[in-house]
Amino acid sequence: MNKAPLNPITPQHIEDYRRDGVLCLRQMFDAEWIESLREGAAAVVANPDEFGHTGPSHGSMTSVAHLWRKPGVFRDFALNSPVGEVVGRVIEADTIQMFHDHLFHKPPLSPQIMQWHADHVWPFTGSMVPNIWVALTPVNKQNGQIEFVAGYHHFCQETGSRFGPAGDGHFRFPDFEAERNNPDFPFKFVTWDLEPGDAVLFHVDIPHYSKGNDSDHLARSGLAIRVIGDDSYWCPREGLMPVPGIDLMTQPEGVHPAPSEHLPVIWSRPADEPRAFSPQRTAEKIDG
Numbered sequence: 001m002n003k004a005p006l007n008p009i010t011p012q013h014i015e016d017y018r019r020d021g022v023l024c025l026r027q028m029f030d031a032e033w034i035e036s037l038r039e040g041a042a043a044v045v046a047n048p049d050e051f052g053h054t055g056p057s058h059g060s061m062t063s064v065a066h067l068w069r070k071p072g073v074f075r076d077f078a079l080n081s082p083v084g085e086v087v088g089r090v091i092e093a094d095t096i097q098m099f100h101d102h103l104f105h106k107p108p109l110s111p112q113i114m115q116w117h118a119d120h121v122w123p124f125t126g127s128m129v130p131n132i133w134v135a136l137t138p139v140n141k142q143n144g145q146i147e148f149v150a151g152y153h154h155f156c157q158e159t160g161s162r163f164g165p166a167g168d169g170h171f172r173f174p175d176f177e178a179e180r181n182n183p184d185f186p187f188k189f190v191t192w193d194l195e196p197g198d199a200v201l202f203h204v205d206i207p208h209y210s211k212g213n214d215s216d217h218l219a220r221s222g223l224a225i226r227v228i229g230d231d232s233y234w235c236p237r238e239g240l241m242p243v244p245g246i247d248l249m250t251q252p253e254g255v256h257p258a259p260s261e262h263l264p265v266i267w268s269r270p271a272d273e274p275r276a277f278s279p280q281r282t283a284e285k286i287d288g
């Protein structure tokens with residue numbers, strides 16, 4: 001099972017992520033990882049409660065989180081696969097800490113739609129709270145590929161617009177379904193067909209959506225891994241999703257979370273490489 005990415009992270013990947021806040025990464029994990037995750041996912045689908053916590057979207061789709069907290073392939077993948085390095089290099093972090101994972105499995109003919117949303121539920125502010133969604137089956141238009149609004153994170157970060165408990169309570173997304181065919185809409189809708197082992201990596205402020213599975217024979221499965229990089233800070237607000245085992249409301253607002261067993265460092269940039277993250281650069285960006 002590979003520990004370093006199977007393919008290089010290129011300047012193009014970094015540029016695409018900076019510009020769009022979402023990109024497709026082809027084949028960074030070897031077949032052994034993917035086969036083991038597929039077997040793990042089949043066991044979770046058969047017995048969700050034995051492996052993790054079922055989410056509100058659990059039902060006609062299997063939706064189970066916190067799988068990495070128990071020994072097994074999901075923990076091995078989080079801690080020992082190249083997933084931390086892949087994310088860290090693309091988002092230009094120097095350290096990556098694990099905090100959450102989530103299996104989304106739509107069986108054939110699952111009507112489960114994931115409505116347009118962004119992952120604003122996490123208890124962190126900052127620009128480095130990404131999600132890497134690793135395909136465990138082929139993913140295509142018919143069985144429920146995920147669609148994204150590319151570049152929308154710039155608007156959110158520049159205007160401080162976050163809905164839900166992390167925001168001001170007033171901000172709402174536009175009706176993205178209505179904007180799909182609007183030639184004047186300033187953002188692009190993007191999506192990719194994926195093979196097992198491909199992944200999509202996206203910024204916490206990127207809106208995304210997936211339709212139901214219309215295939216009568218092909219399930220659609222993906223494992224979302226959520227991590228934090230250097231530019232992420234505690235946001236202790238009621239209504240945000242706590243990290244199990246950590247008392248959210250006693251965490252220091254605006255401080256980068258210290259590594260711990262619940263937020264382990266899963267990748268650090270080697271000491272002989274120049275640092276990618278500069279707090280000063282981030283402060284300059286925020287100041288304008």
Ligand SMILES: O=C(O)CCC(=O)C(=O)O
Pocket residue numbers: 104114119131133144146208209210222224
């Ligand atoms: O798997 C899906 O269809 C949706 C995934 C998602 O919303 C997420 O990873 O945040």
